[in-house]
Amino acid sequence: MSRVPRILEVRTRILKKNDELARQMRQEFLAAGVFVVNLVSSPGTGKTRLLEETLVRLQAQGWRVAAVVGDLETDNDARRLARSGAPVRQIQTHGCCHLEAHMVQEHLKGWILDSFDFLFIENIGNLVCPTSWDLGESLRVALMSVTEGEDKPLKYPGLFNTSDAVVITKTDLAEACEFSPALARQNLEAVRPGVPILETSAKTGQGVAQWVEFLCRRRGELLQPNRAPMTSLRP
Amino acid sequence: MSRVPRILEVRTRILKKNDELARQMRQEFLAAGVFVVNLVSSPGTGKTRLLEETLVRLQAQGWRVAAVVGDLETDNDARRLARSGAPVRQIQTHGCCHLEAHMVQEHLKGWILDSFDFLFIENIGNLVCPTSWDLGESLRVALMSVTEGEDKPLKYPGLFNTSDAVVITKTDLAEACEFSPALARQNLEAVRPGVPILETSAKTGQGVAQWVEFLCRRRGELLQPNRAPMTSLRP
Numbered sequence A, B: 001m002s003r004v005p006r007i008l009e010v011r012t013r014i015l016k017k018n019d020e021l022a023r024q025m026r027q028e029f030l031a032a033g034v035f036v037v038n039l040v041s042s043p044g045t046g047k048t049r050l051l052e053e054t055l056v057r058l059q060a061q062g063w064r065v066a067a068v069v070g071d072l073e074t075d076n077d078a079r080r081l082a083r084s085g086a087p088v089r090q091i092q093t094h095g096c097c098h099l100e101a102h103m104v105q106e107h108l109k110g111w112i113l114d115s116f117d118f119l120f121i122e123n124i125g126n127l128v129c130p131t132s133w134d135l136g137e138s139l140r141v142a143l144m145s146v147t148e149g150e151d152k153p154l155k156y157p158g159l160f161n162t163s164d165a166v167v168i169t170k171t172d173l174a175e176a177c178e179f180s181p182a183l184a185r186q187n188l189e190a191v192r193p194g195v196p197i198l199e200t201s202a203k204t205g206q207g208v209a210q211w212v213e214f215l216c217r218r219r220g221e222l223l224q225p226n227r228a229p230m231t232s233l234r235p
Helices: A003-031 A047-060 A076-082 A101-107 A157-161 A181-191 A208-222 B003-031 B047-060 B076-082 B101-107 B157-161 B181-191 B208-222
Strands: A035-040 A065-071 A088-092 A118-122 A139-145 A165-169 A197-199 B035-040 B065-071 B088-092 B118-122 B139-145 B165-169 B197-199
Touching: A003 A035, A003 A101, A003 B003, A035 A047, A035 A208, A047 A065, A047 A076, A047 A118, A047 A165, A047 A208, A065 A076, A065 A101, A076 A088, A088 A101, A157 A181, A165 A181, A181 A197, A197 A208, B003 B035, B003 B101, B035 B208, B047 B065, B047 B076, B047 B118, B047 B208, B065 B076, B065 B101, B076 B088, B088 B101, B157 B181, B165 B181, B181 B197, B197 B208
Parallel strands: A035 A118, A035 A139, A065 A088, A065 A118, A139 A165, A165 A197, B035 B118, B035 B139, B065 B088, B065 B118, B139 B165, B165 B197
Antiparallel strands: none
16 A cells, blocks of 8 residues: 555655755744744643743843744633743634644744844644744743643653753642652653753743743853854754 | 755654554554553653552552553653553653654553553643654543643644643642633633633642543443444544
């Protein structure tokens, strides 16, 4: 049966096209001084809640921030994020299970990239499909909530293995969920040795300052004023 | 650009093939008296925990049960479910984001269908991609946990709209998560009017007996001994 090779071939070509566009977008982002963060997780991990808090805190420190947020349907999340005062746009994919570089590019139209220090992309809630789609980000962050259990890195290694950092969310519920941070860290180490791991609760504020510091440090390392921007972060 | 129509065409053909196989499998399941349940949810919603409890309770009532469970990697879930004493098989998709009918068919080999009253299929943790893939089930159940928030039906309408029932899980955490069952029900009604909704906590046992009763009732309605099995449930 030829159907599997055929769809793989078509898929490979589309992915290659996406990678080329993403590479070009990354160059533009870095040239404009925008540090782009792609947030990926299951549905309901708390991406929007943490991002809203992040936008507020970064702005309070004088950073210029913006966000685009993906969902299959609704603009609920864009409306929630807009409460932070930052410019926010909603991408509705109408059934598509991940964001692609061209969707992000289209939703940036009319924004002056130079006017932002950080751009956050909140991906579709999905631990599988966003894995293969580079969006031109400089930092891919996988989030997992304590309510999902410690085994997610082992069961979805592709996503965790392509992430530059991991945020464990909803730590305020850890005890109620009998969640073991040590076991989660051990599982993350098994699939992505040395990955930075941050523990946060957007509800209590625990760990959020460290997360914001981490973002600023990573941005500084990449976009030092006396250094030419790197053209590519991923091999 | 022709790439979108081309991949859609290939995808449509594969889906059609899947639907034909699924229809044939459904006929075989019903002829053998097996009621097949496809459980779909986000990662970490608690499918495995509820299913383990379900297998135990159904067996205690004299029902003959089996399960196949899908994950990208690991056989953790099959090992957890096997503690119930029921025959269990693990499907590892190695990156594929959903189960397909042929994967289930292959993993049923060697089992005598007539020897089961219920077969549970635990799908890959994903609220998007399993939507389009019929597995020959007689009942598709979407699970959502109170930790994920009330808005999931609105944001992932495709899956909820193709489900025959919805189970809200982890109700023991509802208060800690400030989860509103009324709002969740309102959102479910908006995308799937009249869908049966069950609230459960596998941890405290709340609602699990009602869930098991619901399964037995549905099985009875479909597989009454004095009625020829229906050949198709979905149009």
